[in-house]
Amino acid sequence: MIDCADHLGAMRAAAPLVHCVTNFVAMEPTANALLAAGAAPAMAHAVEEAGDFATVAAAVSINIGTPSPRWAEGMAAAAGAAAARGAPWVLDPVAVYASPWRGELAARLLALKPTAVRGNASEVLALAGGASAGRGPDAGDAVAAAEDAARRLARATGGVVAVTGPEDFVTDGRRDLRVSGGDKLMTRVTALGCALSAMVGAFLATGRPPLEATAAALAYYGLAGARAAREASGPGSFAPLFLDALAGLDPAADAGALAAAVREGA
Ligand SMILES: Nc1ncnc2c1ncn2[C@@H]1O[C@H](COP(=O)(O)OP(=O)(O)O)[C@@H](O)[C@H]1O
Ligand SMILES: Cc1ncsc1CCOP(=O)(O)O
Numbered sequence: 001m002i003d004c005a006d007h008l009g010a011m012r013a014a015a016p017l018v019h020c021v022t023n024f025v026a027m028e029p030t031a032n033a034l035l036a037a038g039a040a041p042a043m044a045h046a047v048e049e050a051g052d053f054a055t056v057a058a059a060v061s062i063n064i065g066t067p068s069p070r071w072a073e074g075m076a077a078a079a080g081a082a083a084a085r086g087a088p089w090v091l092d093p094v095a096v097y098a099s100p101w102r103g104e105l106a107a108r109l110l111a112l113k114p115t116a117v118r119g120n121a122s123e124v125l126a127l128a129g130g131a132s133a134g135r136g137p138d139a140g141d142a143v144a145a146a147e148d149a150a151r152r153l154a155r156a157t158g159g160v161v162a163v164t165g166p167e168d169f170v171t172d173g174r175r176d177l178r179v180s181g182g183d184k185l186m187t188r189v190t191a192l193g194c195a196l197s198a199m200v201g202a203f204l205a206t207g208r209p210p211l212e213a214t215a216a217a218l219a220y221y222g223l224a225g226a227r228a229a230r231e232a233s234g235p236g237s238f239a240p241l242f243l244d245a246l247a248g249l250d251p252a253a254d255a256g257a258l259a260a261a262v263r264e265g266a
């Protein structure tokens with residue numbers, strides 16, 4: 001059993017600074033999700049300083065959602081600075097299949113060996129070199145179809161790969177975990193995947209084993225999503241309720257529900 005509540009408590013106690021080089025769409029939702037969870041966000045992408053931010057942050061999250069050539073240099077600088085000092089960093093390969101240039105950028109970042117990759121099934125399939133049915137930033141493939149690709153990617157990087165969707169799949173290439181929770185409404189509000197990648201960074205910052213820390217982040221996020229959906233009447237009301245649920249989830253009171261969300265194996 002993975003003690004997700006212990007991971008959540010440790011993350012909140014550390015209140016880790018997560019430096020995000022993320023996309024225009026995701027900046028505010030990501031910063032708000034981190035703050036609601038009890039972490040601290042920083043958003044800065046200029047190549048002149050992205051490495052400086054990454055040098056003091058407890059974790060780094062790199063997201064290729066709205067790249068430009070200079071922005072890409074900021075991503076490489078931040079990822080490189082994190083990798084150089086052994087700090088955890090997460091790669092979110094948003095729509096990696098959308099253009100050859102985006103694919104090359106993702107491959108360049110992947111070569112810096114992210115501690116974790118978090119993407120939807122279409123992104124993970126494409127990042128591993130396969131065909132995918134993704135459309136814009138949205139998945140067109142089932143999570144199950146990306147499991148082998150995720151295991152191969154994890155073995156190639158030495159890190160963790162998380163494929164999210166109706167049920168999330170997390171692997172380090174040897175051990176597989178599955179995480180239930182969430183709600184379909186989470187696909188009707190933009191940037192919740194991007195914010196989740198930064199959340200994985202916050203949990204990795206505790207220094208706990210990356211596979212388990214990633215699963216704990218997904219369980220926490222999914223439980224908050226399911227709770228918010230119970231009260232929401234649509235995507236508009238879901239978004240603030242989700243922030244409240246992230247803030248309100250309690251390691252002691254919710255330990256059972258968090259642990260029940262994660263199962264090992266097939
Ligand atoms: N159909 C679904 N049912 C429940 N939760 C979902 C569903 N689709 C996505 N999620 C959840 O939404 C969050 C964002 O994941 P996802 O939509 O896969 O990422 P992205 O926005 O990058 O495509 C994750 O917590 C995931 O578990
Ligand atoms: C709509 C959009 N366009 C480029 S990045 C982005 C946000 C994608 O967010 P997510 O991958 O979390 O759905």
Ligand SMILES: [Mg+2]
Pocket residue numbers: 094119120137193194
């Ligand atoms: Mg995404």
